[in-house]
Amino acid sequence: MGRSLKFFVISLFVLVSGLFLLKQAQLYLVANAAPLADTGDAFYVEKPRPSSKLVGQSEVRFYLVDDENAQPEYDVGLFRPDCLTRFGTIVANDYSIKQSNNFYSKSWNSDGPILDQASIPNGNYCLKVCVTLKNGDNNYSVCDLRPLSLVEKLNQNPVITSNVPNTLFLVGQTFGYYVQATDPDGDTLTYYLTTAPSFLQINSATGAITSKGALTQVGSFVVVVQVRDGNGGSASQQFTLKVEPEPTPKPSSIEIIFPAKDSVFRDDKDNSIEWIVSNISNISKITLFYSTDGQKWTKITDLGAKTTSYIWDAANVETGDYFIRVLVTTSTGKTYEDISEKFSLVSTKDEVVEDSASIIEVSPEEDKEYEANDQVVKEISATFVPSQGASVDPTSLVVLLDDKEITESCEISDNKLSCQISNSLSEGKHKVYVEFTDSAEKKASKTWYFTIKAPGTGDADGDGTNVSRTLLIILGICGLVFLLLFIPWLLFTLRRRRNESDDEVVVEGDYxxxxxxxxxxxxxxxxxxxxxxxxxxxxxxxxxxxxxxxxxxxxxxxxxxxxxxxxxxxxxxxxxxxxxxxxxxxxxxxxxxxxxxxxxxxxxxxxxxxxxxxxxxxATPADTAGKQFGEEDIPDWLKEETFDDEEKKALADQTNQGKAQDQAQAQAQVTAASQxxxxxxxxxxxxxxxxxxxxxxxxxxxxxxxxxxxxxxxxxxxxxxxxxxxxxxxxxx
Structure with a gap:
């Protein structure tokens, strides 16, 4: 009896549970699957679920497809619990909320506002989503109803979304920072400076922080800004403002780099004048002058604003000591200038060749091009020829490579100059200047140029190596082509001759x-x-x-x-x-x-x-077959072998038998041919x-x-x- 009762109770519980689950499934299907007159249409509501409790921000999401209308009409309304009395409209016929997968999604605040209501009191409501679909020439409407409960919302804090772009300022500058914040509940925000120096102020409605005029106080200042939503929520941001004094501006200047002190210019060479301009803006022109005493200047030329060097042709200038002046003029008329150290200029018409010092046999060679991997570019050398009866003064040596002095890396031995170049030279044109004075106070100087080229860009050594290499390559290609053509022709000729010899028939006999x-x-x-x-x-x-x-x-x-x-x-x-x-x-x-x-x-x-x-x-073939071979019938290789009597007899029988078979076969062929x-x-x-x-x-x-x-x-x-x-x-x- 107890076992039967237990079975009955369990069965009853299972039955009641199944009915409850079936009822819930039916309610869900009714709420989410409205009957549609056109099988090509589709409509159901995904969010919110029936009997949901909504607090604050919520979402309405439904699926809608009309196979005959790309933009069917719809309405999402909030009704009283009877689902008949409309309270307000959340969204209607807004196709901007339609997504690519035919879902419509609308975010709304359960506390309001909605389209026609500023706020929504807490309580029970009915969410009603109705759509109008097309079936041929007729329209039909379908609605989805589901109860909702709106409860008292929980206030959320606002969030500051901006950052301070710059916190380092100089005296005399002004500070400005626009604080940006959002509130999840949509509350009105108010901005405050809870910690700040006295020279800063904030707009409480917009959050704009500005300085009261130009910054004058030097130091570091902590700034704390706070935003409040009026319902107890707030957010803060802190940063440090640094104010530094204005730095002393660098002086505007111009500096002549070359000619240097005691440099020597020649009227038959390219004489380079070089300078550097610093902190000068709005330059309109640069003018070059030369003078013998530094007082009375003769104009050389006018140059552009960005020019930093000039090659001076001193062919008409007499031998002597000179100064160079570089004058920079700005667009406002302000001028800047610099005057070089005294240098010498030698005119070839005034030179006494017989009794003067000179520099010869220079290396790298003058106006020659070298490839970047040539070892000869690792050294600068020359031969000094002092004036008659004089010797070279090593202390007077000056060597410049690209206008940079490298005298310390040079030595003189037997009037031979040798300068080691420690760094690899870059590609391009390079300048060498060498100067010395002999014991008779005769000065000699020489300026020459050479060029470094990338490897493989031409016949750098001028000896035709690349040309020869190219010629060899061409000849090799021609030879290869000749072999590719000659070998097949030779094979074809040999094969044809062999076939011709095979086709020749030699007829022997009487016919x-x-x-x-x-x-x-x-x-x-x-x-x-x-x-x-x-x-x-x-x-x-x-x-x-x-x-x-x-x-x-x-x-x-x-x-x-x-x-x-x-x-x-x-x-x-x-x-x-x-x-x-x-x-x-x-x-x-x-x-x-x-x-x-x-x-x-x-x-x-x-x-x-x-x-x-x-x-x-x-004799018949049979008689011939029985005849034993003589010694002349025995092959030479067999004569050289050593056999016993039985082996000899066996070999002879085998040989006689083979010859008899051959004769019998020949006789049969003759007989058949003679009929x-x-x-x-x-x-x-x-x-x-x-x-x-x-x-x-x-x-x-x-x-x-x-x-x-x-x-x-x-x-x-x-x-x-x-x-x-x-x-x-x-x-x-």
């Missing part, structure tokens, strides 16, 4: 193809006029029969593995197609034109003589032909095979018998 006709020339044996001719006939075994009336040497057997055409047989003719015997000289050659363009020589022939002559049968065929391509039975001739003519067979009859008249040269034989021969063919 030669005439170049202008598809015929072969055959050589026939010499046959006596009154003797019976010999005929070429097939035989089952190669046999050579000799006659006392005709001398025919042994024939040479030529092996043909695959004869292309059948041999031509002449039966009853005085001339036959045969292989030229070895060593036989033909006295009566005859040419027999053939129907076929090619004629293969017979591998082996058989010469037939009358029956009355005794025939001698040659006569008729016009239909069938093999002719020669015995049948002989029997037919015997029956028709009733004459005695002549020879072993009966190829022709013996006729006295034919032997005596009767032409009719010869014609009959020719006819029989054609019949056999």
């Amino acid at each position: 030669t193809l005439a170049p202008d006709a598809d015929t072969y020339e055959t050589q026939a044996y010499e046959t006596p006029v009154n003797e019976v001719p010999t005929y070429e006939v097939p035989s089952p075994a190669p046999t050579v029969i000799t006659s006392s009336t005709q001398s025919i040497p042994p024939t040479t057997v030529v092996e043909q593995s695959e004869p292309e055409e059948e041999d031509e047989f002449a039966i009853g003719e005085s001339t036959m197609s045969a292989v030229q015997p070895v060593g036989q000289s033909t006295t009566q050659p005859m040419t027999q034109p053939m129907a076929q363009p090619t004629l293969q020589p017979m591998a082996q022939q058989t010469v037939v003589q009358p029956v009355s002559q005794p025939a001698q049968q040659p 006569p065929i008729n016009a239909s391509g069938n093999v002719i039975d020669l015995n049948t032909v002989d029997e037919q001739k015997q029956e028709d003519k009733g004459s005695q067979l002549y020879g072993d095979y009966g190829l022709a009859t013996k006729d006295d008249s034919n032997l005596n040269g009767d032409s009719s018998s010869t014609d009959d034989n020719a006819s029989d021969n054609n019949a056999v063919k």
Whole structure:
């Protein structure tokens, strides 16, 4: 009983919980999913949630899509709890709050103000979001209603968002700083200076802090500014203001850098005048003068405001001591000037060449260009030539590089000057000035220039190295192109010649193809006029029969593995197609034109003589196969080997067996090539032909095979018998 009751209570609890959750889900769906007449439209409210408690700043956020109207009308209103009595409007048809994802978001203060209400009392309200959508030609409205509770707001402090741009000022300057602040509750803010020096003041409504006139007190001052919202919220900012006395201005001046004291100018050289202008503004022009006594000045030229150097051409100036004056004039008419130390100017027309000091063999060479990596630029050298009978005074030496003195790094030995350059010279034009005085009070000076260029910018040494390098590169490229063209041509030529040599056919034997006709020339044996001719006939075994009336040497057997055409047989003719015997000289050659363009020589022939002559049968292939090889048949490599009797016998048997097989194969090929065929391509039975001739003519067979009859008249040269034989021969063919 207790177990059943427990089960019942649990089941009841689960059922009640499920119904409660189902009801809440239904309420949520009803509140957030209004029925729409057009399935292409969409509308639901995301914020605030139903029955939410709002305090201060809040947000209304809803999703709205009308597939037939890009800007559907909408209204977000605040109603009394019955959702029928309107209290005020939060937002309506404001499309600036529409976001790219079709959400509309509006931030509002639950304490007010809203569009038509300055403030909103706390309490219960109904938020009503209504939209008007389009369905074809008709419009329909959908509203989302949800209860809200507005409770007493919690005041939030204002926030100062600005920073002091500058806290360091000088006496005589004025101070100004505009304080910026915001209040999350939208309260009206008021600004105060809680800590500040007496010379500062603030506008309580705008937050602007200013000084009372120019700053006169020197020191550091702590400033604290506070902003209040009127509801107990406030924010403060602190900074330190420093006031310093006005610094003494630097004096305006102009300073001549060159010519320096005791410098020497020459009328045949470029003489550089250089100066520096400090703290002078609004310069209108700069004027240069020279004087022999520093009182009476002669104008050289007028220059622009930004000029700091000038090359003076002193060709018309006499030898003597001079001063240079630089005068700077501003746009207000104020002038600044500087006068150089006394220097010397030497005119070439007044020089006594025979008895004067000079400087020669300078390095780096005058007006020469060097690459930046050349080691020669690490040293300045020259040769001093004192006047006659005098010597160089080392204490009088002056060396300037780019108008900077480097005398301390120089030494003189045997009138040779050597100055080491410790720093790398920059690219560009450089100036060298060297001066010395000899023991006879003769002064010599020299100014020259050289140029440092970037590596690879040209033929710096003037020796044509870069030009030669370029020429070598061009020649190398041309050679490479030549090889790329010559090698394929050479390979092609060699291959073509090899193919031509492969195409050449060397014909060996007794048959030669005439170049202008598809015929072969055959050589026939010499046959006596009154003797019976010999005929070429097939035989089952190669046999050579000799006659006392005709001398025919042994024939040479030529092996043909695959004869292309059948041999031509002449039966009853005085001339036959045969292989030229070895060593036989033909006295009566005859040419027999053939129907076929090619004629293969017979591998082996058989010469037939009358029956009355005794025939001698040659050895058969079997007998030849059984013959043992002699010493001449043994290869040289085999003779050099040492074998026992059994090994020798085995090798000899193997060799004899191989040679017998080769002869048997050759005989089979000869036999097959020697069979006569008729016009239909069938093999002719020669015995049948002989029997037919015997029956028709009733004459005695002549020879072993009966190829022709013996006729006295034919032997005596009767032409009719010869014609009959020719006819029989054609019949056999």
